[in-house]
Amino acid sequence: DAMVIQNPRYQVTQFGKPVTLSCSQTLNHNVMYWYQQKSSQAPKLLFHYYDKDFNNEADTPDNFQSRRPNTSFCFLDIRSPGLGDAAMYLCATSREPLGSRNEQYFGPGTRLTVT
Amino acid sequence: RKEVEQDPGPFNVPEGATVAFNCTYSNSASQSFFWYRQDCRKEPKLLMSVYSSGNEDGRFTAQLNRASQYISLLIRDSKLSDSATYLCVVNQMDSSYKLIFGSGTRLLVRP
Secondary structure, eight states: OOSEEEEOSEEEEOTTOOEEEEEEESSOOSEEEEEEEOTTSOOEEEEEEETTEEEEOTTSOTTEEEEOSSSSEEEEEESSOOGGGOEEEEEEEESSOGGGOOOOEEOOOEEEEEO | OOSEEEOOOOEEEETTOOEEEEEEESOTTOOOEEEEEEOTTSOEEEEEEEOTTOEEETTEEEEEETTTTEEEEEEOSOOGGGOEEEEEEEEOTTOTTOEEEOOOEEEEEEO
């Protein structure tokens, strides 16, 4: 019973070719997050949506954009992938803001390769 | 200084051993603390939340020391299946939406 689904699990794109990663959730959670995780590093938050409100991290490059057309779906668009963007991209959800100790649920991730 | 610091390991222990990981955090106003487990090339999964009074879940015990700003995880009677990376995670106070992850401590349990 997958709760946070990410497609595709593996994505290969060419340098500079736009790519979109998708995330869907069956939990009806209000908050959705996108993280980037490189090998042996901590997951790094790129941005999140609280309902329809978009919150970008200050150090997230402009190359990364996101869309949330409805509660269930959230997309990560990389406009011009560079070699340094190769990473695991993790989508996560939480019912409410984390200050109330709500658990954050992660999807299985999409591993992006840039050639 | 990193906001959340962990010894990367690896900790290489025999089955049945007790192993402990520590994690330090820099923001004294941090409120929520967690340990996540991440298997190789998989997503992080919540192992346990860490409460001020300490908490135990089977073979796993988590402790929080606010005065010294560190969190610990103790694993008793290690199993081969405990081999993974353990991520220390702290809720950043200036944004209740944001979790700050440590880089993780890698545990290898050998037969």
